[in-house]
Amino acid sequence: MSDLPSRITITEEGPREGFQIESGAISTNRKVELINALSHTGLSAIQVCSFVNPKLVPGWADAGEVVNAIQVVDGVTYTALWFNQKGIERALQHTDKLTLAGCIHLCASEAFGISNLHRDRETNLQAMRQQTINHQSGGIAVTKISVMAAFGCNFSADVPTANVLQAVDDGFNIASEHGASINEVALADTMGWATPSRIVAVTGAVRERWPDVPIRLHLHDTRGIGISNAWAAMQLGVDRFDTTVGGLGGCPFARQPGASGNIATEELLLLAHEEGIDTGVDINALLECVALAEDIVGRQLPGALLRGGNLERYRQAARSGHGAA
Amino acid sequence: MSDLPSRITITEEGPREGFQIESGAISTNRKVELINALSHTGLSAIQVCSFVNPKLVPGWADAGEVVNAIQVVDGVTYTALWFNQKGIERALQHTDKLTLAGCIHLCASEAFGISNLHRDRETNLQAMRQQTINHQSGGIAVTKISVMAAFGCNFSADVPTANVLQAVDDGFNIASEHGASINEVALADTMGWATPSRIVAVTGAVRERWPDVPIRLHLHDTRGIGISNAWAAMQLGVDRFDTTVGGLGGCPFARQPGASGNIATEELLLLAHEEGIDTGVDINALLECVALAEDIVGRQLPGALLRGGNLERYRQAARSGHGAA
Numbered sequence: 001m002s003d004l005p006s007r008i009t010i011t012e013e014g015p016r017e018g019f020q021i022e023s024g025a026i027s028t029n030r031k032v033e034l035i036n037a038l039s040h041t042g043l044s045a046i047q048v049c050s051f052v053n054p055k056l057v058p059g060w061a062d063a064g065e066v067v068n069a070i071q072v073v074d075g076v077t078y079t080a081l082w083f084n085q086k087g088i089e090r091a092l093q094h095t096d097k098l099t100l101a102g103c104i105h106l107c108a109s110e111a112f113g114i115s116n117l118h119r120d121r122e123t124n125l126q127a128m129r130q131q132t133i134n135h136q137s138g139g140i141a142v143t144k145i146s147v148m149a150a151f152g153c154n155f156s157a158d159v160p161t162a163n164v165l166q167a168v169d170d171g172f173n174i175a176s177e178h179g180a181s182i183n184e185v186a187l188a189d190t191m192g193w194a195t196p197s198r199i200v201a202v203t204g205a206v207r208e209r210w211p212d213v214p215i216r217l218h219l220h221d222t223r224g225i226g227i228s229n230a231w232a233a234m235q236l237g238v239d240r241f242d243t244t245v246g247g248l249g250g251c252p253f254a255r256q257p258g259a260s261g262n263i264a265t266e267e268l269l270l271l272a273h274e275e276g277i278d279t280g281v282d283i284n285a286l287l288e289c290v291a292l293a294e295d296i297v298g299r300q301l302p303g304a305l306l307r308g309g310n311l312e313r314y315r316q317a318a319r320s321g322h323g324a325a
Numbered sequence: 326m327s328d329l330p331s332r333i334t335i336t337e338e339g340p341r342e343g344f345q346i347e348s349g350a351i352s353t354n355r356k357v358e359l360i361n362a363l364s365h366t367g368l369s370a371i372q373v374c375s376f377v378n379p380k381l382v383p384g385w386a387d388a389g390e391v392v393n394a395i396q397v398v399d400g401v402t403y404t405a406l407w408f409n410q411k412g413i414e415r416a417l418q419h420t421d422k423l424t425l426a427g428c429i430h431l432c433a434s435e436a437f438g439i440s441n442l443h444r445d446r447e448t449n450l451q452a453m454r455q456q457t458i459n460h461q462s463g464g465i466a467v468t469k470i471s472v473m474a475a476f477g478c479n480f481s482a483d484v485p486t487a488n489v490l491q492a493v494d495d496g497f498n499i500a501s502e503h504g505a506s507i508n509e510v511a512l513a514d515t516m517g518w519a520t521p522s523r524i525v526a527v528t529g530a531v532r533e534r535w536p537d538v539p540i541r542l543h544l545h546d547t548r549g550i551g552i553s554n555a556w557a558a559m560q561l562g563v564d565r566f567d568t569t570v571g572g573l574g575g576c577p578f579a580r581q582p583g584a585s586g587n588i589a590t591e592e593l594l595l596l597a598h599e600e601g602i603d604t605g606v607d608i609n610a611l612l613e614c615v616a617l618a619e620d621i622v623g624r625q626l627p628g629a630l631l632r633g634g635n636l637e638r639y640r641q642a643a644r645s646g647h648g649a650a
Contacts, residue, residue, distance in 0.1 A: 111648055155648030157640040192633055195599040196556055223636070224552060224592035224629035231521055231553040251633070258625075258632040267549035274520040300583075302629065304549035307583040308517055308576070311548070315482040323436055323480030 005239035007278040011045040011216075012038055012265055014293060015066075016081055018248030020050055020059045021261075022297050028062045030296045032069040037292055038245065039073040041285040047079045047242075048098075051087035067094045085134050092138050102135030102142035103186075104128045104174050106167040109153035112190070116253055125170055132178045142180035145171030146218075150202060152193020154253060159193070161205045168206055184240070185213050189229070191253055192222020192260075196232035203236055216240035219263045221302065222251050226263040231271060243268050246290040246301030264303030266290055274311065283310050328562035332603040336370040336541075336567045337363055337590055339618060340391075341406055343573030345375055345384045346586075347622050353387045355621045357394040362617055363570065364398040366610040372404045372567075373423075376412035392419045410459050417463050427460030427467030428511075429453045429499050431492040434478035437515070441578055450495055457503045467505035470496030471543075475527055477518020479578060484518070486530045493531055509565070510538050514554070516578055517547020517585075521557035528561055541565035544588045546627065547576050551588040556596060568593050571615040571626030589628030591615055599636065608635050 015035050019026055035048050048070060054061035063080070072078060077099045082091055091100055105128065107113035110121050119127060135142050147167045152159050168185055175182050185206060203215055217233050219226045219241065230241060242262065249261025269283045290306045317323055340360050344351055360373050373395065379386035388405070397403060402424045405416055416425055430453065432438035435446050444452060460467050472492045477484050493510055500507050510531060528540055542558050544551045544566065555566060567587065574586025594608045615631045642648055 111643075115648070152636070153643075153648075154634075154639050155643065157636075157643035157648075193636060195596065197600055221629060222633035223595055224589060224633065225556075225596045227550050228553040228556040228596060231550075231556065256632065256634060260629040260633060264549060270548055271520065271550045271553060275522055302627070304546060304585040304627065307581065308547035308549065308585060309479075309581060311477070311482075311518060314479050318436075318478075318480065318482035323440070323478075323482075 003237035004234055004275065005237055005277060007280070008234065008239045008241060008272055009044060010265060010268065010279060010281065011047060011079070011240070011242045012043045012245060013047040013242050013262060014038070014245035014248040014265065016047040016050055017244050017262055018293065018297065020057050021250045021252055022059060024298065026059070026296060028065045028069065031062070031066050034245075034289065034292055034296060035066070035070045037289045039071070039076050041289060042279075042281040043076065044280060045077040045079065047081060049080050051080055051082040051090040064090060064093065067097055070097065072097050084131070088134055088138050088140065092140075100140045101144055102132065102140045102180070103144040103146050104132060104142060104171040105146050105148065106171050107148045108159045108164045108167045109149040109156045111155035112149040112153045112253070115155050125174065128174055129177065132174055132180060136178060136180070142175060142178065143183045144186060145175070145182055145184070146186040146188060147171070148188045148190045150187040151189045151198045152191065154191045154256075161202050164202050165205055165209060168210065172210070182213060184216055185210065186216040186218055186242075188218035189220050191251060192220040192226070194219060194229045195225065196228055199229050199232040200236065203233060203238060214240060216242065218242040220251060221247060221260045221263045222256065224260070227267055227271060230263055230268055234272070234275070234277065241268060245286065246293045246303040246306070248293055248297070248301060260302045264301070264305070266303050266305045270305055270311070283312070329559055329600065330562055330564035330602060332605070333559065333564045333566060333597055334369060335590060335593065335604060335606065336372060336404070336565070337368045337570060338372040338567050338587060339363070339570035339573040339590065341372040341375055342569050342587055343618065343622065345382050346575045346577055347384060349623065351384070351621060353390045353394065356387070356391050359570075359614065359617055359621060360391070360395045362614045364396070364401050366614060367604075367606040368401065369605060370402040370404065372406060374405050376405055376407040376415040389415060389418065392422055395422065397422050409456070413459055413463050413465065417465075425465045426469055427457065427465045427505070428469040428471050429457060429467060429496040430471050430473065431496050432473045433484045433489045433492045434474040434481045436480035437474040437478045437578070440480050450499065453499055454502065457499055457505060461503060461505070467500060467503065468508045469511060470500070470507055470509070471511040471513060472496070473513045473515045475512040476514045476523045477516065479516045479581075486527050489527050490530055490534060493535065497535075507538060509541055510535065511541040511543055511567075513543040514545050514551075516576060517545040517551070519544060519554045520550065521553055524554050524557040525561065528558060528563060539565060541567065543567040545576060546572060546585045546588045547581065549585070552592055552596060555588055555593055559597070559600070559602065566593060570611065571618045571628040571631070573618055573622070573626060585627045589626070589630070591628050591630045595630055595636070608637070
């Protein structure tokens, strides 16, 4: 375990992932309430919304209103997600609050891209070239490569590591063509296929080929073993993770109603803190956000820690002579 | 990961752990229905009930009726739990179906023993000496040592590894005094304090001192990181685990209403199978038991795989040309 990082950085994606998939309408005010609460937990980055087609994702029809209403906190980076020129234009209206970074989105599984983005590999590469131009025209630096379905795919099943390397290579080629400087490669377990060994194989192969580029992992807990994947990644020294408060979100792909969302922020915090890894986040404040998120969506979220109880609370009680706080 | 076992053995404790804690009354017939279904999944061991005080655990007032009604399947070992002479006597009425093994129960945290068993260490040791005599008088061989709160305690917080070694040593001393031959030491994360590093430290210390005695882990998922603990244990070569179908159960200790139960059988199966570790269990048949268990208890259980979907199903669909089965 010698490669464990001393600190990991978490990007909280609960608002963006969660509110795009919840079935009932959630008011703008309540979305803002959660984002504002998350801003005071010590998190350094929060992805607050998606600028996507409101007909396809009605949950984010009010993305602009949400950004207008949030109260930004110093030291917190607020980001958003978009996939086309229209989204870029909407995001550009919020540069007072949002930090905009252009991303080159790729699929390690062509079957996933065809099914969900309606693009084969070549069509997507062409779209990403155009989007890179669009980003740069808007003054948005293209700094990220993100690979979806990097560990497996509900449509094509196992994804060879070579496909992931090809996708990352495609991304660097597009960046190079347009003079973009990439500072992060994100590997997304979009449909929850990762296992510890796949984390080791894929992350290791990407790092071996591009040793100087930091790797981010975006892990879903679709099948309940996401936290073991995060642990395997930390043992390799991976120090950037996307998570969602309470495990908000789901798997909008491939007919999986009710599937779990991303790995829960508070569970990754607990694992990190107990293993001596700093996160900068106050786990008790984050647990208050879990309770708030459950109140907002009207259901119990997958994260277990809210009901299990933070270990530090029990330590404090034991020290004060009152066990089982 | 060179110590990964080629095969692990799972003891399914869902019926015993689950039905003792569910709030609503569950009929004897439905308990039997779940146990019978579990018997046809390839599981080699199922803990079916507790012979405990029905005033304290009303959910198991019908333990005898349940055992009478289950249909035993060749190759499956059926076990039960008890803590006193009355329990021994009840268990002895079912030797036609149950495999009875005497266990010496110890606590690595004295505070836990005082709070939950109303016994300090010395009192418990005396009780275990008497229970060993009672077992042997009933013709039940004493073959197991089980250490509760082996990784931490809601009452005393962190548990030193030395306390676990002391508890195991106490167990071997009692066994030795009574000529009992121990063939397994179980370490229980009774209140969900384990982390990967604690698994490595405690399991390693026990194995170093008693290298020839197999170690079993009984892991709870109280705080959501149980599967990462199981993965850490498998990497050490631990090959015996207690789990519960769907993650049935809870944490009856220390005022944790709604806390998650044991690690989910199906999630450990998925992790094992995907890592090339044999379990002998048909994961699809087990998932049918998860659905049955949810129907019986009337709520969604914590295990994510039922909704996430077994990966093999997607592989088969991809091979047949129909992705996202």
